[in-house]
Amino acid sequence: MAADASRVATTMSSVREPVTHWFHIVAALCTLALCLFAGFDAGTIRPNDGTVWLLGRQDVTILEVPNRSDGAPTLLLPGDVIRGIGKTLVNSPQEAAKALGSQEIGAVVPYMIERSGDLKTIPVQLTSFRTADRFFLYYGVLAAVYWVIGLMIYLRGRRFLSARLFFRLCMLFAIFFMTNLSRSSYFWGDIITQNAGALARFLLPAIFLHFFLIFPDKKLTITRFPVIEPLLYVLPVVFYVQFTLDQFFGSHAPRIYSTRWLILGSYFSSGVVALIHSYIAVRDPIQRQRMRILTLGTLAGIMPFLVFTVLLGGRVGSEIAFLGIAPMILVPVAFAYSIARYRVMQIEVLLRRSLLYTTLTGGLLILYLGLVLALGAVLLHLSGQTSQVATIAATLLAAAALWPLRTQVQGHLDRRFFRSKGNLASALQEFGQDIPRLIKFETLIDRIGRRLCVLLDVPKVAVYRPHEDSRNASWVLAGSASTSEDAPLNPCPEILDLQATARRLAQFNEPYWVERSSTRLSMKSAATREQAELLQRLDERDLLADRGFALLVPMLAQDHLVGVFALPAKRGGDDYQIQDLELLTMVSGQVALQMENSRLYEQELKKQKLEEQLSLARSIQSRLLPGRIPDVSGVDLAATNITSAEVSGDYYDTIPMPDGRLAIIISDVSGKGVPASLLASSLQASLRAHCVGSDSPAQILTRVNLYLHESTDPSHFATLFLAVYDPVERSLNYCSGGHNPPILRRSDGRIELLEKGGMPIGAFDFSTYEEEKILFDDGDMLFLYTDGLTESLSPEGEEFGTERVEQLLDTYHELEATDLLTSMHDQLRSFLHRDQADDDVTLMVLKILQTRAANSSLLANLRNNTHTDPYGIQTPVTGAERENAP
Amino acid sequence: MKRSLIIAPLLVVILAAAILFLGGPSREFTTTSSDAYDLFRDGYAQTNSFQFASAESSLTRAVEIDPDFAMARALLAGVLKRTFRADEADEQIAIADSLVQSLSNDVERAKVQLTLCGMSDGNKARRDSLLAYLVAEEPDNLLVLSAQATNAFDNNPETSEAIFQKILAIEPNYAPAYNMLGYLSANTGRYAEAESYLRKYVFLAPDLANPHDSLGDVLSWVGEYDEAEHEYLTALKIDPQFHYSLINLGRLYLDQGRLTKGQGILEKVRPFVSDTPEEQRIDRILIRSFYTWEIHDRSQAGIASYIERNPEEFSTGFYKALLMAIRGDSAAGRIQMDAFMSSAREDGAKYENERITRQIESLAYQYDAMEATFRDDHAAAIIAWTRFMDMRKEDTPLHEQWWVHWRLGQSQLAMGDGAAALMSARAAIDPNPNRIHPLMLLALAALDQGERGLAHDATMKLEPLIARADKDLPVQTAFLELKAKLDILAVR
Structure with missing residues (x-):
């Protein structure tokens, strides 16, 4: 039910909105x-008889006979009932007004009056009369200014109550300026204009006060007691009702009494106080700057009005009244300026072009109407x-004939004033088609930027985006375009500091106007974070x-600020129009998406x-490893x-030597990827070559070190462990080139580390190496590994470490070599909680067999081999598998 | 959708403006020329305001421009009729009659036929039928309403007044309606109202003679002689040939006892209206005036002259009988009167009108009364006048009843019935308190009744009135005698 009520409320609201707008x-x-109408009136x-009577009464009783401007006496008296004017009998004030209006000014016109029950005919000389005084033209200008500005503000900001109230205020002021209660022309329309004028005079103070109670922000009083708003109008x-009744039942011309003026004046005064309070209460210096012009303009416009017009009521002459009204033009101008300059009320108002465009369009319509009537008259003639059917037919024909001409002229007007309006749709279509096709960002910016330069008539357009390094807060120039010859002289800066501005842009997602602060803020340093942000901005x-x-x-793009369009002022100083902003907003959205697409595309390329x-590296590496481990007796x-x-x-x-000994090598080359694999390949080739010519591991390492140092740069090196096993002596002659010391587990469980050697291979050309010879007993086990094993980190950040390796060797020492390696691998995976380590892990194990077992295993070892499974894990292959392998 | 929302209102505005500014009013009568129609409208207005010369000129030009303009011809015929050019009128009637058949519009045809019907005394049934048709078709048409009201003016004044009020509701400034309402009001004794209407008539058409003339009539009926004279003179100033005002002015002077002046004016106008009913009217005015002011020789001469000039006229038989009675030959007079009555009844029967029947029958009583008066048989005169009054009271306007009341009062006074004479005098004074004869009767009756104050007041009122009258009138002597009596009584 609540959902239904909400739906109904939403529906009602959505229905009410267009109704309210219309x-x-x-x-x-x-x-x-x-x-x-009032201006025309x-x-x-018009001719005037110097008397005052009411249009709202049933008869034409003369209420007052003020002194005539020409001083001439009149034979008419208060209390006379006018029964006829000229040669026309009148039964109502409207008929009297019509009859009076048809007379000649200056003519002596017979008036039939009823006086004390008798009918008399009295000659009355008519004078000329006009309700407009000599300041009326200025009042007309005032009314026009209020009307235009009020309407513009409403159209741009109708969703705001303040804009709607300001609109109503302006409309009422316009009526106020154009109507006059003290003088009546007795034109039939006087009833309308005088009543409208009276209504405007009564409502104006209430709306004035209401407006400043909610602008720029709702006063606390209104928030707490919202009932005040409607009560203002009671x-x-x-x-107004009293005034209306006076027209029908009053004994003199309806007027606004002094006491009422004073009461209405108190409304105005309260509104002024509310405005001043709003200004004083503003903390934000930028907001205050915006309010300053508005406040000063309103005060300058309203205060004279309060003094000369409201306080003095209707007792002053037209000159004094003019003093009160003349400055009122400052009010709408101040508001319009503040809105256009500072976007007060958060609306855009562009007056210049709209006013001229509206005037020309209106003029064109009037001209069209006149031409239609003229052409229709010609056709009729x-x-x-002369029949009405013929009149209608001729008029329709004329209207149809002239319509295409009107449309064409209007089109010229539209194109002249709103070039971008006509181009907006095509531009948007063009951008919509082009942008998705332009993957390359530089091309995108160049093409779109050039187009924007032409459409918006700006010398250049630049795009800035955040620095790739997230630690760098600057914004860098991503691209720019220009059509101007002087653009090279004024290049766009490569880097801009836009942090605070970027945060604001990301927060509000709306165009940001760049303007220099006209006054230096008094705040020298920031006391709060907001102030700091403001200062930075x-x-x-x-x-x-x-x-x-x-x-x-x-x-x-996806609520993330990926870039900023930066534009200079338009050529010629023209303002950016709403259509320009719409275009830029749409283009920026599309370009942002395309930027994201472009970035993702590059990322994808890199990944590939x-x-x-x-x-490739894997391929190289796989070729380095020996296809099979040679059989060595006893191990x-x-x-x-x-x-x-x-x-x-x-x-x-593993390099078998001619004399039956076996060279065992384990190495860890610096770097990753293809370069490391290539270095490893080179090292392998060098070692193999030197192992043939020498049987001294130290000598070999020395030579290989020199070779590696000369053929690579010092940043490329390798750790290396080279050992030569003599199966006859059951000895191992080794030399380590900075490698992790292999672990020798004696049969009795003692752990020895083979550390003799020197520096890593290839680092320094002066490195020297020592070798050592050890003897094996039955059951001894030599475990060789790379640092990928011991330096692997668990999810908790714990290293696998050598202690764990020693413990595992102790645990699995009885397993065969391949099984031991498999178990070690399993333990590593279990430790890592994943299948792959961060670094390669190479393991070798050499188990010294029992003498009898050594002979029997000789044949088996000959058949041992390894192969690489598709997942990069090299596992021992039994002889049976090897035979069956494809 | 948006486009049609803009175009539709724009189209409406254009059409409204076109109809307002370009479309002209539709015409009531068929003519090929707008100039002829304008002239017709002028002629119609001039006819209504008794500007017959101007009306004739306008309508003649209209039919010259458009010879087939039927209504213009009909109206022109009416004007010619009213200016006593019957032959020319008949010619126009014949042409209009022939043109009527070619009119396609039934309403227009009926209007033209109604206008033509109005020019002949007969065809009442046809006129009524046409009126009924037009009233049904165009109930608010001013011409139709005006014809309807005029038709009812004599026989049904209440209906006539209502219709004229309706005309004013439609067109408050329709001047002829005020004229007719003025007379209707006056005829029913509402003189203040009549004056109001006619003052409005004057206000609406101050440049026409007829309104001033009409106002003068009402003013003269209520005894505002100076103002009435002013209005008649104004009418003559506007139109020196407006003979109605000349005749009325002459009558006004005669009513005040300024016989020399009055007769002089009437004799001046006589040549302009010779052989017309207006001349007969002049004669009747003179006869009555001389009789009232007791200048019997002149009244007899007038009657004789009237009889000579109008041997076939309706009232000639009555005057013959009267003349015989005046000369003392009552028997011959009675015979003549009986013959007249027989003839009159026969003629009157054609109209089938009660009012006309009463008027005719009342003539017998009038003769009896006058004849009895000549014989000083006041008792018989009283009876005859009383019967005459009973018969004519409803049809006779108040301002015309005074003469009967006065005559009755005179006879009553002569019979010694001062009280009745006093009542008659009071009735005779209403609505004109400035009439000499009723005031004299009032004074004498008051004296007879011992009401010296009333007599004195009446005498005081008489004094300035008598002073203006011709000095050789018998009433001057009577007044002096009256004053003498009062003086005597005052001394006593």
Whole structure:
């Protein structure tokens, strides 16, 4: 039910909105019609008999006979009932007004009056009369200004109550200026204009007060007691009803009494006080700056009005009244300026073009109407017909004939004033088609930027985006376009500090006007974070202004600010129009999306490249590793290489020597990827070559070190462990080149580390190496590994470490070499809680067999081999598997 | 949708403006020329305001421009009739009659036929039928209403007044309606109202003679002689040939006892209206005046002259009988009167009108009364006047009843019935308190009744009135005698 009520409320609201809007439009048109009507009435010179009677009465009883302006006496007396004017009998004030209006000014006209029950005919000389005084033209200008500005503000900001109230205020002021209660022309329309004028006079103070009670922000009183708002209008309505009744039953011309003026004046005064309070209460210096012009303008306009017109009531002459009304033009102008300059009420008002365009369009319509009537008259005359059917037919024909001409002229007007309006649709279509096709960002900015330069008539357009390094808060120039010859002389800066401005842009997602602060803020340092932010923004704004920028338009993609359009002022100083902002907003959105697409595309390309490199590195690495481990009597030898996501330079090798000894190598090359794999390959080749010519590991390492140092740069090096096993002596002659010391587990469980050697290979050319010879017993086990094993980190950040390796060797020492390696691998996976380590892991194990077992295993070892499974894990292969392998 | 919302209102505005500014009013009568129609409208207005010369000129030009303009011809015929050019009128009637058949519009045809009907005394049934048709078709048409009201003026004044009020409701400034309402009001004794209407008539048409003339009539009926004279003179100033005002002015002077002046004016106008009913009217005015002011030789001469000039006229038989009675030959007079009555009844029967029947029958009583008076048989005169009054009271306007009341009062006074004479005098004074004869009767009756104050007041009122009258009138002597009596009584 609540949902239904909410739906109904929403529906009602959505229905009410257009109704309310059309009500306001109709009110504006009615006000315009009334003002034109009143102006026509006031400006028309009409004959006058010097008497005062009421149009609202049933008879034409003369109420007053004021002194005539020409001083001539009149034979008419108060109390006389006018029964006829000229040669026309009149039964009502309207007929009397009509009869009076048809007389000649200056003529002596017979008046039939009823006096004390007798009918008399009295000659009356008519004088000329016009309700408009000599200031009326200025009042007309005032009314026009109020009407135009009020309507513009309503059209741009009708969703705000303040804009609607300001609109009503302006309409009522326009009526106020154009109507006059003290003088009546007895024109039939006087009833309308005088009543409208009276209503305006009564309602104005209430709306004035109401407006300043909610502008710029609702006063606390109103928020707490919302009933005050409608109550403001009770007294004015009562006054108006009294005024209306006076027209029918009063004994003199209806007027607004002094006491009522004073009461209404108190409304105005309260409104002024509310405005001053609002100004004083504003804390934000920018807001205060915006309010300053508005406040001063309103005070300057209203105070004389309060003094000369309201306080002095209707007792002053037209000159004094003019003093009170003349400055009132400052009120709407101050508001319009504040809105256009500072976007007070958060609405855009562009007056210049709209006013001229509206005037020309209206003039064109009037001209069209006149031409239609003229052409219709010609057609009627030619046809010789006078019937109404013929009149209608001729008029329709004329209207149809002239309609295309009117449309064409209107089109020229539209194109002249709203070039971008005509182009807006095509521009949007063009952008909509072009932008998605332009993946390359530089091309996108160039093409779109150039188009925008032409459409908006600006010398250049620049796009800034955040620095790639998130630690750098600057905004960098992503691209720019210009059509101006002097653009190279005024290049766009490469870097801009826009942090605070960017935050604001991201927050509000609306165009940001760049303007230099006209006054230096009194705040030297910020006391709060907001003030600091404000200061920074002001500084950035000044900087942008120095760089020649006038407008920033944010580019958001998925609520994330990815860039900013920065534009200078238009050529010729024209303002950016609403259509320009609409275009920029739409284009910026599309470009933002396209920027994101472009970035993702580049990311994808990089990823692909990386994948390719990884694959190549893996391929190289796989070729480094020996296809099979040679059989050596008396030992169980196995090796495995577990590759990580990023291929590193781990490798192992076994090189059988002619004399039956076996060289065992394990190495870890610096770097990752293809370079590391290539280095490993080079190292392997060098080692293999030197192992043939020498049997001294130290000598070999020395030579390989020199070779590696000369052929690569010092940043490329390798750790290396080279050992030569003599199966006859059951000895191992080794040398370590900075490698993790292999773990020797004696049969009795003692752990020895083989540390003899020197520096890593290839780092320094002066490195020297020592070798050591050890002897094995039955059951001894040598475990070789790379640092990928011991330096692997668990999810908790714990290292696998050598202690764990020693413990595992102790645990699994009885397993065969391959099983031991498999168990070690399993333990590693379990430790990591994943299948892959961050670095390659290479493991080798050499188990010294029992003498008898050594012979029997000789044949088996010959058949041992390894292969690489598709997942990069090298596992030992039994002889049976090897036979069955494809 | 948006476009049609803009175009539709614009189209409405254009059409409204076109109809307002370009479309002219539709015409009531068919003519090919707008100039002829304008002239017709002028002629119609001039006819209504008795500007017959101007009306004739306008209508003649209208039919010259459009010879087939039927209504213009009909109206022109009416004007010619009213200016006593019957032959020319008949010619126009014949042409209009022939043109009527070619009119396609039934209403227009009926209007033209109604206008033509109005020019002949007969065809009442046809006129009524046409009126009924037009009233049904165009109940608010001023011409139709005006014809309807005029038709009812004599026989049904209440209906006539209502219709004229309706005309004014439609067109408050329709001047002829005020004229007719003025006379209707006066005829029913509402003289203040009549004056109000006619003052409005004057106000609406101050440049026409007829309104002033009409106002003068009402003013003269209520004894405002100076103002009435002013109005008649104003009418003559506007139109020196407006003979109605000349005749009325002459009558006004005669009513005041300024016989020399009055007769002089009437004799001046006689040549302009010779052989017309207006001349007969002049004669009747003179006869009555001389009789009233007791200048019997002149009244007899007038009657004789009237009889000579109008041997076939309706009232000639009555005058013959009267003359015989005046000369003392009552028997011959009675015979003549009986013959007249027989003839009159026969003629009157054609109209089938009660009012006309009463008027005719009352003539017998009038003769009896006058004849008895000549014989000083006041008792018989009283009876005859009383019967005459009973018969004519409803049809005779108050301002015309005074003469009967006065005559009755005179006879009553002569019979010694001062009280009755006093009552008659009072009735005779209403509505004109400035009439000499009723005032004299009042004074004498008051004296007879011992009401010296009333007699004195009446005498005081008489004094300035008598002073203006011709010095050789018998009433001057009577007044002096009256004053003498009062003086005597005052001394006593």
